[in-house]
Amino acid sequence: MNIQNSKYEEALQRYQKKIANAATEDMVLNMGPQHPSTHGVLRLELITDGEFIKEVIPHAGYLHRCFEKHAESLTYQQTIPFTDRMDYLASMNNSHVWVMGVERMLGIDKEIPKRIEYIRVLVCELNRIASHLIAIGTYGIDIGAFTPFLWCFRDREHIMGMLEWASGSRMLYNYIWVGGLFYDLPVGFEERCREFVDYFKPKMAELNGLLTDNQIFISRTANVGVLPLDVAITYGCSGPMLRGSGLKWDLRRVDNYSAYPEIEFDIPAGKGEMGTTGDCWDRYKVRVDEIGESLKIIEQCLDRLQKDLKRTPEFDPRAKLPKKLTPKPQDYYMRGEGSKGELGFYFIHQQRRETDKNGNERRMDTEIPFRAKARGPSFHNLSVLPEISRGIMIADLIAIIGSIDFVLGEVDR
Amino acid sequence: MSFDDIKQLLTDKFGDEVIVGEERTGLQPALVIAPGHIADVCLELRDNPKTYFDFLSCLSGVDYGVDEARFGVVYHLTSIPYNLQLTLKISTINSREETNLPSFPSVSGIYRTADWHEREAYDLVGIFFEGHPDLRRILLPDDWEGYPLRRDYETAAYYKGIYIDFEPKPGDENTLAQGEKVQHEKMGIGNGPEGA
Numbered sequence: 001m002n003i004q005n006s007k008y009e010e011a012l013q014r015y016q017k018k019i020a021n022a023a024t025e026d027m028v029l030n031m032g033p034q035h036p037s038t039h040g041v042l043r044l045e046l047i048t049d050g051e052f053i054k055e056v057i058p059h060a061g062y063l064h065r066c067f068e069k070h071a072e073s074l075t076y077q078q079t080i081p082f083t084d085r086m087d088y089l090a091s092m093n094n095s096h097v098w099v100m101g102v103e104r105m106l107g108i109d110k111e112i113p114k115r116i117e118y119i120r121v122l123v124c125e126l127n128r129i130a131s132h133l134i135a136i137g138t139y140g141i142d143i144g145a146f147t148p149f150l151w152c153f154r155d156r157e158h159i160m161g162m163l164e165w166a167s168g169s170r171m172l173y174n175y176i177w178v179g180g181l182f183y184d185l186p187v188g189f190e191e192r193c194r195e196f197v198d199y200f201k202p203k204m205a206e207l208n209g210l211l212t213d214n215q216i217f218i219s220r221t222a223n224v225g226v227l228p229l230d231v232a233i234t235y236g237c238s239g240p241m242l243r244g245s246g247l248k249w250d251l252r253r254v255d256n257y258s259a260y261p262e263i264e265f266d267i268p269a270g271k272g273e274m275g276t277t278g279d280c281w282d283r284y285k286v287r288v289d290e291i292g293e294s295l296k297i298i299e300q301c302l303d304r305l306q307k308d309l310k311r312t313p314e315f316d317p318r319a320k321l322p323k324k325l326t327p328k329p330q331d332y333y334m335r336g337e338g339s340k341g342e343l344g345f346y347f348i349h350q351q352r353r354e355t356d357k358n359g360n361e362r363r364m365d366t367e368i369p370f371r372a373k374a375r376g377p378s379f380h381n382l383s384v385l386p387e388i389s390r391g392i393m394i395a396d397l398i399a400i401i402g403s404i405d406f407v408l409g410e411v412d413r
Numbered sequence: 414m415s416f417d418d419i420k421q422l423l424t425d426k427f428g429d430e431v432i433v434g435e436e437r438t439g440l441q442p443a444l445v446i447a448p449g450h451i452a453d454v455c456l457e458l459r460d461n462p463k464t465y466f467d468f469l470s471c472l473s474g475v476d477y478g479v480d481e482a483r484f485g486v487v488y489h490l491t492s493i494p495y496n497l498q499l500t501l502k503i504s505t506i507n508s509r510e511e512t513n514l515p516s517f518p519s520v521s522g523i524y525r526t527a528d529w530h531e532r533e534a535y536d537l538v539g540i541f542f543e544g545h546p547d548l549r550r551i552l553l554p555d556d557w558e559g560y561p562l563r564r565d566y567e568t569a570a571y572y573k574g575i576y577i578d579f580e581p582k583p584g585d586e587n588t589l590a591q592g593e594k595v596q597h598e599k600m601g602i603g604n605g606p607e608g609a
Contacts (some may be wrong), residue, residue: 008514008541011548014557016430061552068537069561104440177422233467233493236526247493254496330439332470333500344471346487371471371562413554 015057022047026054029394033062037142037398040408042382044397051393054387060379060411067413071372076102076325077178081370084172086376087410089134090339092127092163095176096120098268100257101345103180105327107186108320112179113154115309116317117259119185120176122193122301123163130159132287132294136405137404140211142402143220148211155203158196165189178325181317190306197295197302204291212288221284222275223376225388225400226259229278235387236380239341240290241404244270244283251337264299265293280403287405326365338403341377374413378406414463415440419499422464426457436502443487443500451503452518452544458490458499459523466490468500469524474534475504476563482506484515484540498551509565519545537562 022028027048033041041062047055067086071079076098082093083098103109108225132230158283160170165186167175219329221269242249248267252260268289270282305311327349333345352366379402389397414424423444425434426577429450434445446454458466466541468491477483485504491497519542521527531542532551537561542548550557557571570577 008548011545012550015547015549044579061550061554064552066561074564079603231525234525236469236524249493328439331436331487331500332439332441333498335470343469344489346471346473346489349477371473371475373471375471379529384527387525 002189010307011060019045020051022054031397033059035385038402039138039406042406042411043410044385046394046397048394053397055388055390056397058385060383060408063408065413067374068372071369072343073368074217075367076369077367080177081174083112083171083374084174085376085409086374086400087131087338087340087343087407087413088129088171089407090124090127091171092120092124092176093131093336093338095174096258096335097334097338097343098345099178099283100216100336101332101347102325102327104334105330105332105347105349106322106325108179108322111320113320114259115305115311115315116180116320118301118304118348119317120308121259122220122298122305123166123175123261124158125297125301126193128162128339129291130156130163132291133159135287135402136207136211136284139405142215142398143216143217145211145214148207151203151207151210153352155180155200157202162189162193163198165192168402177321178289179321183317184311184317185305187311187399190302193298194302197298204288204295209256212285218274218281221280221399221403224275224396225280225392225403227278227283227384227388231384231387232278235384237384238281239337239339239385240286240366240378241341241381243268244286244403245278246270246272246282251335251342255335257336259301263297265296268293280399283403283405295379301337311404324365325367335375338377340407340410341381342375343377344375346371346373346375376410376413378404378410379409379413381412382406382411414497416444416499419458419464420444420460423454423457427453439501441498443502445502445504448505448517451486451501452500452520452523453516454521455488455490455523464492464497465494466467466492466497468493469520469526469530471528472520472527472534474538474540474562477504477536477586479509480562482508484538486517486534486540488520488583509563514541516543518542521545536560539563563572 029046032043043059045057083094133152133156137149140148167173230243250267331345348371350370351363424459436443473487488501491501537551
């Protein structure tokens with residue numbers, strides 16, 4: 001090995017030495033990347049002492065698809081399908097944040113028609129419910145309860161069906177476009193959506209009876225994986241992770257973007273009802289409560305969409321689509337509340353340099369970002385795992401992983 | 414507390430040489446900090462009762478292009494108590510040699526979330542952070558060569574001796590190594606549209 005390079009290799013050698021030493025005294029246990037409870041292709045290296053965990057070393061990157069590299073070579077509009085594939089359980093939320101960032105750079109964010117804003121919020125909240133249903137359902141299955149999983153997937157399928165009806169695709173929608181939407185909502189969507197809300201409310205009560213207040217479930221999750229608020233903040237946790245630790249911090253309220261300022265909803269936060277504030281049960285409960293809040297938002301959206309923002313024959317969701325997506329050279333960091341937390345996109349836009357035949361350098365407008373960085377909430381939420389799982393039992397680690405609710409598509413991008 | 418107040422606060426605390434410049438072109442103004450002082454500035458902004466920038470939203474490594482030969486890191490800080498946002502930038506000139514990566518002080522002791530972010534910047538852009546506890550690659554395999562988000566990165570033709578089979582463009586003879594081309598001709602693949 002090159003001696004000059006050794007400074008850059010130091011950490012790797014230290015890590016290899018640690019694993020080699022641990023293998024003689026303790027046991028090194030690999031969990032994943034194909035383990036069902038790691039919710040995707042996450043590999044955890046556990047240094048264990050009997051049944052207790054001394055250290056967790058997460059290895060991400062098995063699902064790395066070079067999102068940022070792609071974004072640097074495609075136009076803003078072409079990258080929207082790639083954002084769908086980041087957090088593939090809540091694609092609408094991803095593309096919403098991306099699109100809002102581009103609109104603000106173009107300076108057209110105030111011109112978006114109200115009906116479009118409300119449709120965007122409606123589909124985002126539907127998608128948020130779908131994502132939280134997966135989180136709750138798979139959490140149940142991690143802990144050992146199979147029925148809630150089937151119930152959640154049954155109800156999620158209604159949402160998937162509706163969003164497929166609107167966009168033509170089941171999970172990866174490419175529905176929200178810069179300046180508008182792919183299509184207007186199909187005729188009868190609002191009525192169908194209201195039927196779903198009426199159907200779904202009692203089902204949530206049923207689910208609460210089965211899982212949330214279940215004594216076995218509470219014993220497995222209360223006082224487990226306690227995440228104190230200061231640790232959550234310094235590790236950049238956001239979304240239900242941060243709110244589970246007791247802080248009411250929701251970017252839908254803090255930044256008041258899109259149609260959210262006109263909508264009333266509460267921000268649920270962990271209170272430590274069953275144990276300590278910030279334990280696994282609190283994070284789970286925040287998600288359950290957020291489903292209720294999302295239903296409230298959906299109802300308010302439907303009220304507006306069926307009354308003053310009613311569909312008209314001449315309404316064209318693509319009317320405001322800009323012909324060219326060429327912002328001025330600038331930097332912009334856009335953040336929004338995805339289903340897992342603060343989803344951010346950092347754009348650096350510069351003009352393209354071009355040399356013509358006479359050898360003169362010109363600066364040309366371009367539709368391609370110079371640099372686009374994605375801040376996935378799951379990436380930060382996962383990074384706290386080694387901190388809160390020191391000295392616990394392996395079975396509790398499963399409970400903690402489930403309560404973090406990360407999506408590897410977003411961790412690895 | 415406005416952007417100018419924060420600037421004034423930093424100047425009062427550290428003197429004039431810490432803030433090298435500012436950018437006000439876009440919607441979000443940014444402070445350009447002298448690279449050596451970034452950790453002190455972050456610590457001050459986090460602990461000062463007037464700012465409390467306690468949340469590091471995003472940390473991005475940036476390669477500003479081959480011509481400029483400049484690398485930078487952009488920090489997006491959020492103050493939860495005061496609901497403020499602030500962008501800090503640092504940058505340095507670097508000649509892009511493998512043995513001399515651009516180097517900045519790590520802020521992972523101040524914001525723990527910077528730990529993984531700095532690993533990512535090291536992994537993809539090739540920026541070294543002094544004082545980072547565990548600066549290994551995070552998204553790519555440990556034995557990956559090169560830094561993919563650099564402007565001069567070329568896609569590797571081989572990975573661990575395995576040839577990576579791109580679809581060659583029709584008429585582009587140079588995309589395949591000679592040995593591979595012979596092999597491909599034998600197998601009857603990759604010879605433009607009619608061969609495929």
